[in-house]
Structure formats: structure tokens, C-alpha cells
Amino acid sequence: MTNAETLALDPAYVFHSWSAQGALKPLVVSGGQGSHVWDDEGRKLLDFSSQLVNVNIGFGHPAVVAAIQEQAAALATVAPATANHQRGLAAQKILSRAPSGFAKVFFTNGGADANENAIRMARQFTGRNKVLSTYRSYHGNTGSAIVATGDWRRPAGNEFARDHVHFFGPYLYRSEFWATTPEEESARALQHLRRVIESEGPATIAALLIESIPGTAGILMPPPGYLAGVRALCDEFGIILITDEVMAGFGRTGEWLALDAFGYTPDLITFAKGVNSGYVPVGGVMISAPISEFFDERVFPGGLTYSGHPLAMASIIAALDAMATEGIVANAKRIGSDVIAPALEKMAATYDVVGEVRGTGVFHAIELVADRSTRAPLPAADMAGLKGKLLERGLLPFIQDNRIHVVPPCVVTDEEAHEGLAIIDDVLSTL
DSSP states (O other), rough: OOOOHHHHHHHHOOOOOOOOTTOOOOOOOOEEBBBBEEEEEEEEEESSHHHHHHHHOOOOOOOHHHHHHHHHHHOOOOOOOOOOOHHHHHHHHHHSSSOTTEEEEEEEEEEEHHHHHHHHHHHHHHSSSSSEEEESSSOOOOOHHHHOOOOSSSSGGGOOOOOEEEOOOEEEEEESOOSSSSHHHHHHHHHHHHHHHHHHOOOOOEEHHHHHHHHHHHOOOOTTTHHHHHHHHHHHOEEEEEEETTTTTTTTSSSSSSSGGTTTOOOOOEEGGTTTTSOOEEEEEEEEHHHHHHHSSSOOOOOOOTTTTTHHHHHHHHHHHHHHTTTTTHHHHIIIIIIIIIHHHHHHHHHTTEEHHHHHTTTTEEEEEEETTTTTTTTHHHHHHOOOOOOOOEEEEETTEEEEEEEOOOTHHHHHHHHHHHHHHHHTTTT
16 A cells, blocks of 8 residues: 555545645554554654544553454443443543542543533533633533633534633733733632632533643643632532543643642543543543432433443553553653653753743643744744654654644653654754
8 A cells, every 4th residue: 555545545535624625635644653653655753743642552552452352352342231341440440540539430432522421410410501611722522512612613613502601721921811920820810710700600600621731722731729729619619620631631741640730629520532542432521429429310311322332441441551560651751851841941942933831741832932022923834834844854743823742652762752852953943
């Protein structure tokens, strides 16, 4: 098979997401191993995108591949209403990484429908309708999830959901609150959120949906006390706190869950991506005991044909076991602190085009600007050219708006991390 043969088929028959179809020439990917992918003709790329920031365990992990194969031979599919050992074991292993007080897992097909069902649980539990979420966010592309999203993709989905309200979360580099320190940003963002809650009417708000660390929006590290303050506001007003860990969870930040670093406990946690590195589509909701018990005598009005699919469950069990025994989460944390962060700080000190660098684990962003004094974002045409140069040099990047997201797999080695960072440094030197 050649790249040309693949590219003859794809545009002819495949309709791509978030794209105008006519001018597409997608990257061909036919194989992968560890932190690398390659095309039909064998050209290799170091994947600093983890595809969609989900291949945490890397490509082709033998334990996960074997688990899927063995499960396919034993039982390839089963209805969600049945009891299946793999499903129960996967839920148990997921909950072992949750904060104290979480009781059950509702499995979905991905992150968007995890957020969708978490919102439904919160509305059922509280008897209220409104959902609050930040403008700088992405929560998925199903009905309520896309309306909870704050970025440019939200308006097209507005007809699908009701009673969503947005607010500004903290982002000191581009502060909406005229803050000059992380502490000011935290306090003022919390005061802004309080006023939104009070203005909307607390008795109308079912849930507040927030990413522990907003990912697609820019890997926005929460300032000190912010997430604990959000938890306190939700407690004060009887609002269910849903934490979206779809992108940040399961090793990405150098923690099992990103929320572990911030000292707060939500009521519902949504997950997907890193829980099995996307080897089989899966997501879910971790449910705290009070909400789980609420549905002991009430029917939960939701379900999916492939909820708890056995192939996905087998992949979760194998992935979480491998992450624990192979020290993959610890590797992500060490690579972030010892390799990625120092390299990015050096770039920030060297190149005027770098406005800010931020992140943790294998979850970092380089924000590029046309002018450091005004912080005007680097134009889209320049970002497109930068992406092309990175690909030419053998690096598959994650480019979002005016940022390079440095998000390799959690299994990335020191040598691979240095190689990818050197390519980024080289390309920045040309701007």
C-alpha cells in the first residue's frame, strides 16, 4: 500500500470532523509503536500529539493488545444489562484511582457522552436544569457537551441543549480580571463565579462542569486555591461539581488524576482517552456515593448499547495494570519536571515569539505571540507554516490556535523528549 492509494480512498469516501472537506489532505498513519507513528511508505514521525492527547501508554503496548485479542476470542460483545467479570474489574480498578467516597462507574463510548450523562445525573439528582461551564473549555460534540464547551465550536450546537451558562475561568497570561499575580487571579475569578451563580439564581443551577486543567483551551494551570474555591461555592449553593478529566486524567499530568494535585473532590468525574489510551473507544462517569445511592430506587434515564463493552473493559484492565507496574505515571511526571519544563523555559528566555510556557507532566503548552508587549497571538498563517516545518523535521505536533501543545505519550523516553524539543527549538529559531 502507498500513501497515494490511501489518499485516493480517504477524501473520496470519508467525511472528516471540524473540516471543510474540499481541500483536505490528511496525514497518512498506518502503524505505530511506543512514541512513534509511520505512514504506508515507512516514513516515521515522533508523535508529540499523542494523536488527540489520548495515547498515554504509547502505541502497540503488548499487554493491552494481548488483552483485547484474548477477550475477542472469549466474548467479543455483550449487552450492558448483563453482568460481566471484565466490566466489574475495570470499574473496580478505575475507582481505586478516584478520591475517597466514589462508589460506581457508568461506562460510555467516549468523553462527550460521559459529560452528557454526568449532566443528566446532576439534573436528576438536584431537580434543577442549568449547567455552568467556562468559556475556555472543550467537553465534546454531543448535544449538551458541545453547548457546555466554550470555544468556537459551541454556536453550531446551540440548538441541541438548554439552560447552559458560561463564565470566565482563570488565565493569568490573558486575565479577564486585571490580575497581576496568581493569587489575585484566583480570588477575582472566584468572585466572578460567585456573581454569576448569584445572578443566575443558585436554586436553578444543577451542575458546574469544569476541567481540572483545561486542555484544548490551552493547558491552563489553575492558580492556587481556585479549584478548592469552586468546590466551596458548589457546597454553599448545593450545586453538583462535575470534573472533566477526559484529557487530563490517567497519567497525562504526572498524576493518576489531574485533580489529585489540587486538593479538592468533585461529585462526578468524567474520563476517557488515557484510561486505555484509545485502543478501544470507551469513556465513563465515576459517581460519588450520594448520587449513586439516589438511583437505588429511581430509574436512571440513560443507556448505551456498547456501555461496558468487553473489549474496552479488557483494554482498561491491561492498561491500568501496565501503567502501575511499569511506573508510567511517574515517568510522565519526571519527564515533565526534568526534561520538558526546563527546555520550554529556555525557549521562553531565548525567543521573543514565545509569550508563555506552562504545564505539568506530559501536558505543556507554548503560547506564541507576534508581539510580547501586546501579547497579540501569532497569526494562523504563521502557525500553519510552523506546523509544516515541524512535520518536515519528523515531529507530529499538536497545534491549537497560537499554541504548540507538548503532549507526547506518558511512556516517552528522555532521548525522545530531547529529540522532539530540539526540533521545536530549531523551528522556533526560524520565526
